[in-house]
Amino acid sequence: MKHIIQEVFSSILENPVFDLSLIEKYFSKDYIQLVDHHQLNYDEFILHIKKLKEKVAEQKIDILNYAENGNTIFTHHTAKSVLKDGSIVRHKVLAEFTIQEGKIIGCDELTLLLEGNHTEKDLGSEV
Incomplete structure (x- = not known):
């Protein structure tokens, strides 16, 4: 399952171009994401990814550790993000992904701003 998450990180988050077909490929229409007390459904998640593409010029995700069960x-x-204004934001992320029938159906995530402007602390849930 690690390969699915790596593909999502590289093809959706690190890719500077918004591609709905990739979200449809990897995420269930029943997808729910909980991020720092914010809940996003599938449609809101799509809006979140669009918002990221508006704000972020470049993003790099590094998996430090993982566990499967x-x-x-x-x-x-x-997640290191270079925003379109040139500023850099770095977050530490702990995420639990649930996969059903080859698609991600849920994510329970905590993010911590490590570097950058405090106003970007909610970058992981912004819509």
């Missing part, structure tokens, strides 16, 4: 994969990763 049944249909669940937990990752400890960092």
